[in-house]
Amino acid sequence: MPRVISKNHIPNLLIHLKKSHDVFAPMEKEGEVVFGNVEDPTKVLLNYKTTLLPPKIYFLPPEEELFKVTNGRVQEEQLNNKFVVFGLSRKDLEAIVYLDQIMNKKPADTFYLNRRRAVTLIGVSEEEVGVPPGGDLILEKISDRYYRTLALTKKGKKIADLEFFEEKEINHKAKSHEATSKLDQILLDSELIARAIEWSRENYRQIWEHLGRVCLGCGICTYVCPLCYCTSTEDKTSFDQTVCSRCRKWDACTLPGFAKIAGGHNFRPTQAARYFNWFYHKFVRAYKEFGRAQCVACHRCQRYCPAGIDIEKVLEEIINAFQKAEPERKF
Amino acid sequence: MSANVKLFSLAPVGWKFPADRDGLIFTPGQFFLVGRWGVGEAPFGGASSPFEKGSIEIGVRKAGNVTAALHQLARGDEMTIRGPYGNGYPLDFFKGKDVVMVTGGCGIPPIATLIEYIIARRELFGRVYLLYGALTPDDLLFEERYKHWEKHIKVILTVDKPTPDWKGHIGLVSELTREIKIDPVNTATAMCGPGPMAAALENILRPLGIADRRIFVSEERKMSCGIGKCQHCTTGDKYVCTDGPVFYYDQVQSNWD
Incomplete structure (x- = not known):
């Protein structure tokens, strides 16, 4: 018999988890859905589209102190308590699993992995989950009142064993997938995208020149992306110079100085070159490195781009042009 | 310096x-x-x-x-x-061969350490040349080591803008390849210098019969994490920090960024 939790019990579960963990979950703030520290569990959203910033903020924070030096004594970053991120969407879970793969690739990123070890991930899905993308526990909605548990790890199993869950036969089934977006369909063929993008660098330059003029170089697309992970290392010093820390901060390959070296030479001097590189990394370098495009079609970059760039349309246009120009390839 | x-x-x-x-x-x-x-x-x-x-x-x-x-x-x-x-110069490949090292200005540090290695194991290498160019004689670095190096390898220097007391060559480092005698099929070339220098050398090393896979270049980027994550040092599909910084010439010659 499946283990289920009633919708009414979810706030109680969160209150229970809060006793031993920091709990973060999606909630509404100034008209946007954002992840935040759960104070009032009834404010936690179960059914939402996407959050503004992706959950990577908990494993690869916008800024983190890797080392702290106080009066000459060096201390490595200390992680606080174990924590829970609740209410993750399937796409965000999928992105976290891919990010884990990237950070685990040797030489591994130990700072990221330490944070990942400290967290329990609980997904919530209003539709049928199908193949579980990842995380520790997923709550799949099977009726108006009940969520079925899919425990994927020991950590997840431990939570599903709590008294808020019960064994119950429910005759309802999870709602089947809503129609996937065009971008989801494009992403089914990572190889085709990689070939088309590589081809477009010299053979369809007009699109990059156009996007170079449109793109504001603000970096928002990379900050809201659940799979962008560019960083820079920078030091910070306290006012009285007694404490300093070596910090790692989010960076963005679309910002003007990203590929600049000492002496001022810039390997990507134009916005067109930088914008192309953003695509090149996601769809070509990533494909060669990990066999798959670094995009889960969450549509955040499209939604928050102040210049209105829609990567779905960009990919579609390039692939169409590529297929037209290279018809000999069997698609 | x-x-x-x-x-x-x-x-x-x-x-x-x-x-x-x-x-x-x-x-x-x-x-x-x-x-x-x-x-x-x-x-x-x-x-x-x-x-x-x-x-x-x-x-x-x-x-x-x-x-x-x-x-x-x-x-x-x-x-x-x-x-x-990252990966340094492939020392085992260099062993038993003539070695030509070509560099310019402040690209010399990795070459300087390679020279120290070769001198410490001198019997393992054939003819060894350092071709080194800079803007002015003052820009030639590691001057104090030349005397020691010259006892073991052939050091050829050139500058663009000579001072009145300059006795070495004048002109581009790529022109110095005329000064060397090598067996092209048994030569390894180590380069560290700016892109235009590499491009100029390509046109000279190829006619000499040195294949791209015998030319090793060290790339310069702003490595930040050092472990192939932060994306600052990428060039084409390569990471300079983990795939390089020393590459076979044909791995990076066609890269655009």
């Missing part, structure tokens, strides 16, 4: 850098991330003998925030170092 390049020797206090089975603490061509707390860090190629366990030398050109701060340090000040990172 020159008007805007200083040599730093980083020596651990109370311990020594660990060496591998061959006695090397790093492979010539590998880099370190060196900095100072409160200022930050930047990538530098090791420049000293890789057999020297007591210290690592780096050449620092004053060019940005970190390097300017390093230039203000005094003897005995504390610095941070992590590494070595």
